[in-house]
Amino acid sequence: MSTPPMDELFGDIDLEWEHRKNRAFRSLCFLSSILGLAALALLIADVLWEAYRGVSEYDIGIIHFITSTGSVNPDRAGMYGALVGSVLLIVLASIMTFFIGVGAAIYLEEYAPDTRLVRLIDANLANLAGVPSVVYGLVCFGLLINGPLDLGRIILVGAIALALVVLPIIIVSAMEALRAVPDSVRNGSYAIGATRWQTIRRVVLPAAMPGIMTGTILAIANAWGQTAPLLMVGAIASARHVPTGPFDDITALTVTIFDWAFRFQDQFHVLAAMGIVGLLVVLLGMNMVAIYIRSRYEKELS
Amino acid sequence: MSTDTDPEITSADGRVAADQRRDRLVQGGLFLCISFTLLTTLAIFWVLFNEATHFFFDGRFSDVVVSLLTGESVSQRITFVEFFAGERWDVTHSINPGYWVGPLVWGTFLITVGAAFVSIPIGTLTALYLSEYASQDVRKYLKPGLEILAGIPTIVYGFFAISFITPWLIRPAAELLGVQTRSANVAAGAIVVGIMTIPIVASISEDAMSSVPDDLRNGAYALGATKFDVSLGVVLPASVSGVFAAYILAISRAIGETMAVTIAAGFTPQIAFSPFVEIQTMTAYMVDAVRGEAVVGSIRYQSLFAVGLLLFIITLVMNLLNNKLKERYREEYR
Amino acid sequence: MATQEPDDKLISTEVSADETVRNERPDETVLAAKDLDVYYGEDRAIDDVSIEIPENKVTALIGPSGCGKSTFLRCINRMNDQIDVCRVDGDVVFKGKNVYDGDVDPVALRRKIGMVFQKPNPFPKSIRENVTYGLEVQGKPATEGDVERALRGAALYEEVHDKLDTSGLDLSGGQQQRLCIARAIAPDPEVILMDEPTSALDPVAASKIEDLIDTLVEEYTVIIVTHNMQQAARISDKTAVFLTGGELVEFDDTATIFENPADSRVEDYITGKFG
Numbered sequence: 002m003s004t005p006p007m008d009e010l011f012g013d014i015d016l017e018w019e020h021r022k023n024r025a026f027r028s029l030c031f032l033s034s035i036l037g038l039a040a041l042a043l044l045i046a047d048v049l050w051e052a053y054r055g056v057s058e059y060d061i062g063i064i065h066f067i068t069s070t071g072s073v074n075p076d077r078a079g080m081y082g083a084l085v086g087s088v089l090l091i092v093l094a095s096i097m098t099f100f101i102g103v104g105a106a107i108y109l110e111e112y113a114p115d116t117r118l119v120r121l122i123d124a125n126l127a128n129l130a131g132v133p134s135v136v137y138g139l140v141c142f143g144l145l146i147n148g149p150l151d152l153g154r155i156i157l158v159g160a161i162a163l164a165l166v167v168l169p170i171i172i173v174s175a176m177e178a179l180r181a182v183p184d185s186v187r188n189g190s191y192a193i194g195a196t197r198w199q200t201i202r203r204v205v206l207p208a209a210m211p212g213i214m215t216g217t218i219l220a221i222a223n224a225w226g227q228t229a230p231l232l233m234v235g236a237i238a239s240a241r242h243v244p245t246g247p248f249d250d251i252t253a254l255t256v257t258i259f260d261w262a263f264r265f266q267d268q269f270h271v272l273a274a275m276g277i278v279g280l281l282v283v284l285l286g287m288n289m290v291a292i293y294i295r296s297r298y299e300k301e302l303s
Numbered sequence: 304m305s306t307d308t309d310p311e312i313t314s315a316d317g318r319v320a321a322d323q324r325r326d327r328l329v330q331g332g333l334f335l336c337i338s339f340t341l342l343t344t345l346a347i348f349w350v351l352f353n354e355a356t357h358f359f360f361d362g363r364f365s366d367v368v369v370s371l372l373t374g375e376s377v378s379q380r381i382t383f384v385e386f387f388a389g390e391r392w393d394v395t396h397s398i399n400p401g402y403w404v405g406p407l408v409w410g411t412f413l414i415t416v417g418a419a420f421v422s423i424p425i426g427t428l429t430a431l432y433l434s435e436y437a438s439q440d441v442r443k444y445l446k447p448g449l450e451i452l453a454g455i456p457t458i459v460y461g462f463f464a465i466s467f468i469t470p471w472l473i474r475p476a477a478e479l480l481g482v483q484t485r486s487a488n489v490a491a492g493a494i495v496v497g498i499m500t501i502p503i504v505a506s507i508s509e510d511a512m513s514s515v516p517d518d519l520r521n522g523a524y525a526l527g528a529t530k531f532d533v534s535l536g537v538v539l540p541a542s543v544s545g546v547f548a549a550y551i552l553a554i555s556r557a558i559g560e561t562m563a564v565t566i567a568a569g570f571t572p573q574i575a576f577s578p579f580v581e582i583q584t585m586t587a588y589m590v591d592a593v594r595g596e597a598v599v600g601s602i603r604y605q606s607l608f609a610v611g612l613l614l615f616i617i618t619l620v621m622n623l624l625n626n627k628l629k630e631r632y633r634e635e636y637r
Numbered sequence: 638m639a640t641q642e643p644d645d646k647l648i649s650t651e652v653s654a655d656e657t658v659r660n661e662r663p664d665e666t667v668l669a670a671k672d673l674d675v676y677y678g679e680d681r682a683i684d685d686v687s688i689e690i691p692e693n694k695v696t697a698l699i700g701p702s703g704c705g706k707s708t709f710l711r712c713i714n715r716m717n718d719q720i721d722v723c724r725v726d727g728d729v730v731f732k733g734k735n736v737y738d739g740d741v742d743p744v745a746l747r748r749k750i751g752m753v754f755q756k757p758n759p760f761p762k763s764i765r766e767n768v769t770y771g772l773e774v775q776g777k778p779a780t781e782g783d784v785e786r787a788l789r790g791a792a793l794y795e796e797v798h799d800k801l802d803t804s805g806l807d808l809s810g811g812q813q814q815r816l817c818i819a820r821a822i823a824p825d826p827e828v829i830l831m832d833e834p835t836s837a838l839d840p841v842a843a844s845k846i847e848d849l850i851d852t853l854v855e856e857y858t859v860i861i862v863t864h865n866m867q868q869a870a871r872i873s874d875k876t877a878v879f880l881t882g883g884e885l886v887e888f889d890d891t892a893t894i895f896e897n898p899a900d901s902r903v904e905d906y907i908t909g910k911f912g
Contacts, residue, residue, distance in 0.1 A: 011745040016529075019744070019776075023531035030432035033425045037501045038448045041455070047467040048459065104336030112330050113337075122337055124626065125344050131552070131622035132615065133559025135586050136347065139593075139611045143350040147599045165343055172340070194319075198326040219454075226456025229561035229586070233593050255458050255562075262462050262566060270466065277459050288454065439721075518758035522817065525714060526771035526824065527748030536774070541761050 048281070051274030059268050066275055070241045071257060075268035080276050082243040083257035086156065089244055090231070090253055091224050093160035094167065099217055102171030106213075109172070110179040111201055130169035137165040138233025146234060154235030157247040162230040167220040174216025178209040211298035215291045222287040226280065228255040254280055351615055354608035359383065386609070392572040392588075394606045406572035407610060410582035414492050414564050417578070418557040421497025423550055426504025430546075433505070434512035435534045446506075453502035460499050461566030464491040468567070477579045487569030490578035495563045500553040507552060511545020511632055512538050545632035548625050555621035559614065561586035585614045664691035667858050668713060668828060673727035675708055675717065675883070682708045683883040685727075690875070695850060695859045697873035697891065699866060701906070705883030706862045710830050713860065714750040715743040731828075748775055751821035751857075755833040757813035759805035759820070764788075764797055767805045767816055771824040783823060790856075791819035792849050811842025818849065822857070829853065831861040835868065847872050866907060870895050878903045 055061045059075075069079025109126075113119040141162040145152050152158050182205050190200040206213075236251040238260030244252060254276060261273035356364035361378045370377050381402045389403025429449070433442060468491045469484075477484035515538050523533045539546070569581035570591050583591070592607045668690040675683035682705045690696050698706040708717065715736060717723040728735040736746050751771075759767050768787050769779035784801065788794035793815040797808070805816050814834060821829055831850070835843035850872050853859055863869050869876055870891060877888040880902060887900045898904045 011742070011749070014742075014745040014748055014775075016742050016745055019529050019531070020742075023529040026531045026534070027432075027436050030428045030436055033428035034432045034437075034445055034505075036425055037429060037452055037498070037505070038445070040498045040501075041448060041452045043467065044455065044459065044463045047463055051466055101336045101339055104333045105340065108330070108333035108337045112333060122341060126340055127626050128619060128622045129340055129343060131555055131559075131618060131625070132347065133561065133586065133618055135559065135561040135589055136351075136611055136615050136618075139589060139607065140347050140350045142593065143354050143608060144346060147604075148350065168343070169340065172337075196322045196326040198329045199322065222454060226454075226458070228456070228458045229590065232590055235593070255456060258462070259458055259562065259566070262458075262465065273462055274466070277462055280456065281459070284454065284456070288451075516758070518754060518756055519760060521716060521719070521752075521754060522758040522760065522820070523770070523774070524719065525716060525747055525752035525754075525830075526774060526820065527744050527746075528770075528774040529744055532774045536770070537760055 045281075048274050048277050051271050052278045055268075055271035055275045059271060061272070061275065063275075066272075067279070070243055071238055071252075072241065075264075075266055075272060078261075078269075078272055080254060080257060080279055082241070083238070083252055083254040083276070084279065086236075086244045086252035087225065087254040089156050089247065090160050090163055090251075091221055093157065093247055094163040094224050095217070095221050097160065097164040098168045098171050098220070102168055102217070103175050103213060105172045106175035106179060107201060107206075110176050111197065111205065126169055126172060130173060133229075134166045134227055135229040135233060138162050138230030141165070141230070142233050142235070154237075154251050155248050156244055156251050158234045159231050159236055159251040159253065160247065162234050163224040163227055166227060166230055167224045170220040170223060171217055174220065175209075175213045178212025178216060179205065181212060182208045211294050215295050215298075218287055218291040218294070222284055222291075225284060225287065226255060228253075228259055231256050232259070347615065351608055351612040354605060355612040358602070358605035358609040359386070394602050400602070402606075404585075404610065404613060406574055407583060407585045407588050408613075409574050410489075410568065410572065410584040410587070411558055411614075413489050413575075413578075413582060414496055414560075414568060414584055415554055415557040417489065417493025418496035418500055419550070419554055421494060422500040422504050422553050422557075425497075426501045426549070426553070427508055427546065429501065429505040430508035430512055430549075431534050431539070433509045435530055435538060449502040449505055452499070453506075455499070457499065457560060457562040458566070460495040460563040464495045464563060464567030468494055473579065482577065482579050484579035485569070485581050487567060487571075487581045488579050489568055489575070489582055492564045492568030492582075492584075493578070495567055496557045496560050499560070499563065500556050503553040503556060504549045507549035508542070508546045511542040511549070514545070514632070515541045542632065544628050548628035548632065551621055551625040551628065555618050555625065558621065559586065559618050561590060565590045585610050589614075664689075664694070666690065667692040667732060668860070669728075669730045670709070670712070671728040671730065673709070673712065673725070673729060675705070675712060675726075676724045677720070678722045681883060683712070686879075686883070686885040688877060688885060688888055690858065690860060692858050693854060693856075694874040695854050695861060695872055696875040696877065697869035698860065698862045698877050698879060699864070699869045700879035701881060702864065704879040704881050706877075706879045707832055708883070709879070710752075710832055710860065710862050713828070713830055714747050714752055716747075716752065718743050748824060749826055750828045750830060751824070751826035752830040753814070753817050753821050753832065753834045756837050757810055757817055759808070759813050759816050761804065761806055763802045764805050764808070764816060765801040768819050768823050771820060775824055777824070779823070787819040787823035788816075790822050790853070791815045792845065792852075793819055809842070811838050811845060814838060814842070814846060815849065818846075818853075822853070826857065828858045828860065831859065833862050833864060836864065843868075866895075878906065880906065 056063065066079045067084070068081050069077060070082040071080075072078040109119070109123065141158055144150065145158045145161065146154060186204055186208060187200055190204045195203070231251065231253050234251065236253050236256040238252065238257040242250060242252065244250065258273050258276040258280065261269045261276060264270070353364040356362070356367055359379055359381050360367050361380060362370065367377050385402045386404055389401055389405070391401035392403055392406045393401045433445060437445060465486055469486055469488060472494070473488055473490050474484055519537055519541060520533050523537045528536070564584045565587040568584065568587065570583050570587060571581040572583040572588065573580070575582055588610055589607055592603055598604060666689040670686050670688045673683055673686045674681065684705075686709060698709060700706050711717045712725060712729055713731075713736070717725065725737060729737060731746070731750070734741065760770060762770070765784055768784050772779040772783060785794060785798075788797065793812060796812060805813065808816060814837075818834075835846050838846065847868065850859055850861065861873065873891045875888065876891040876894040878886045878894065880886045887894060887898060887903045889899070894903065895907060898907065
């Protein structure tokens with residue numbers, strides 16, 4: 002059978018313009034999505050370039066930069082004290098939030114009756130997650146430094162501020178992980194005669210743990226990059242001081258970067274870039290751990 | 304049939320009873336955990352409100368209440384009219400201080416609107432690309448890319464603004480137009496805040512678009528619609544409340560954003576209409592004031608809380624709006 | 638139940654007066670498949686199907702679930718193009734043109750071949766906008782007359798004429814499905830594909846759709862997938878039986894299929910021995 006040409010059958014339909022419109026729109030959408038990634042690439046390239054200038058133009062040794070404490074002399078300044086401060090801060094904040102956060106998530110997902118109070122808590126949680134982090138810092142400043150409690154400008158107060166910032170994030174992500182555990186798993190345990198807590202502890206929590214860990218690590222990564230709440234509770238750029246415990250004066254990597262970025266000399270500007278590289282490397286490490294846990298978990302499921 | 308109840312099932316005592324007691328104990332402990340979130344909210348309200356009262360009156364909220372109860376008079380130092388409709392913002396000026404929060408609100412407004420012009424179109428088109436056009440392979444790279452963009456600390460964006468955006472984009476543009484610009488300016492702040500809120504708009508909008516059932520898309524394709532028709536004529540209208548929720552959240556983030564705008568847009572509170580001038584946002588003022596050694600009891604210290612309370616209320620309203628919209632789009636396609 | 642029908646008739650195929658007239662018309666093939674194979678990845682969903690579908694008649698595609706009847710339907714207007722892993726070999730010929738030829742635009746094809754889905758899927762827009770959507774995407778201005786004609790064609794006009802601007806989602810399930818039919822016929826296609834259009838509806842709503850199909854066939858060629866054999870017997874002129882594995886076992890006049898099938902497997906299927 003001979004095949005008639007396209008025109009004969011669909012000649013009354015002109016799609017040329019419509020397809021062109023569709024292709025143009027597709028390209029526009031594609032370019033938009035690339036724009037975000039391009040900005041990311043540009044940002045990373047810019048930071049790396051400025052940090053590279055530090056090594057090449059100012060001859061700042063990388064080892065020297067990591068192992069020296071801060072200084073008003075850019076030739077001697079390093080990020081050691083700031084780094085120690087940041088690590089102390091997030092370790093304390095993680096300890097404070099992990100158990101409370103997971104406990105709260107378990108209550109809301111597994112126990113909470115559908116009462117007015119619980120609905121209020123639920124709505125409140127969504128709002129807490131949206132409170133700007135600078136406000137949490139201000140509240141700690143007013144309550145723990147200048148308020149009824151005068152703890153001073155110490156690491157512990159900074160850790161509390163960070164804990165307030167990440168607690169809603171941890172609760173929400175842990176709730177999602179618990180929700181992902183199918184009810185058939187719970188019913189199987191109940192059918193054997195386990196109580197609710199036995200079911201949660203022996204069946205639900207182990208199943209949800211990878212998801213909870215992933216969410217927690219991402220929340221801690223968020224805390225690692227926070228600056229504003231720490232500034233509000235009086236964190237300063239580390240000078241020679243290396244904090245050793247929760248009651249030492251507060252200092253942090255991000256705050257030090259902020260300080261350097263504002264100094265007049267170009268050499269401090271490149272120091273800030275080197276500090277950012279350090280900040281981002283740790284962040285990348287945390288994200289890789291989270292991705293590793295997530296991918297291993299996905300394999301287990303399939 | 305025996306009428307005696309079987310002790311094994313009623314768990315009047317023994318192992319089962321102990322297990323159940325532990326269950327209730329744990330439940331109480333877990334409730335304590337969740338009550339922390341309520342305590343936090345109460346603390347936010349109390350601290351901000353209490354200290355902000357001192358900005359306007361001769362004493363904290365608690366002092367004012369005590370004074371009123373004992374019949375003492377309370378004098379107001381700064382009127383609300385002055386705060387909301389004064390002349391300028393300069394709380395530390397020794398002779399002629401100004402207490403009008405307007406310039407700070409204006410600074411925040413400029414940054415937010417500018418950022419929305421960047422994040423809303425780009426984020427929405429990205430979401431449409433991800434949900435309607437992109438192949439699995441492209442999605443595999445695009446989505447983690449956006450996640451990384453969302454995870455970059457805001458201080459890094461601030462650094463990016465002063466080390467790249469301003470010298471390489473804003474300054475040449477200003478020179479082309481023949482205007483002056485400074486190392487801190489509105490445009491750079493708005494652009495970086497816009498970039499950092501793209502992932503919020505894109506990922507939440509895409510969630511809403513993906514929840515539009517395929518039945519609707521197929522209905523349109525079967526009528527001879529192109530992807531363009533389906534994207535803009537079916538998917539976008541059907542997911543509109545979710546998409547708006549994404550916009551609101553992004554705007555709320557932009558309002559509360561602190562480090563990037565502090566570094567990029569500066570410390571000069573003023574009502575300006577040019578993208579090339581330095582301004583100050585509410586959040587940048589808070590950083591500025593606290594770094595300037597705000598001594599307890601000083602007007603500078605109290606102004607921190609007045610501005611903080613205003614910021615908190617604005618973002619709270621945005622968040623409540625966002626929750627309402629989110630509820631609506633969850634109900635739409637069940 | 639049909640099983641209570643007397644002696645040799647397996648299922649009643651009593652025909653309406655219209656249908657008798659229709660049956661006397663000579664068959665003119667509007668659509669044909671030739672050696673059609675469809676794969677989802679490695680799995681074969683349609684196995685070497687050849688069929689010639691007559692114009693202005695109702696052709697029913699029946700068979701057990703998973704037999705490929707819906708897949709076949711979606712090949713006709715190339716809705717399977719939407720599925721990445723789907724691969725089609727062989728020809729589907731519409732009015733002498735293979736729709737899988739390189740120069741055929743699926744978007745143009747779908748403007749000639751309308752489709753109604755299993756689950757009613759009105760757009761979250763007003764009733765009027767639902768009806769005019771097809772004309773709009775085709776760049777044709779839609780008049781009030783077009784809206785009325787399509788809604789009357791779908792036997793829905795009397796029920797909704799005073800609320801055309803309310804949401805299509807506010808209608809009942811059966812009304813929604815008739816709205817989808819109105820939407821499909823508004824741009825005046827030549828063929829209407831129906832993928833189990835009544836399976837999500839209650840019996841009363843379903844019978845309205847069946848009546849409607851009877852009138853639609855005056856103007857359009859209707860191809861309907863159904864899992865309901867009684868329905869196929871009631872409304873179709875021709876019936877194609879697919880069996881598991883995507884094989885077309887028998888295709889003939891509906892009366893022949895239900896009363897005197899050539900293939901014993903078809904007889905087994907119709908009498909309920911399997912499927």
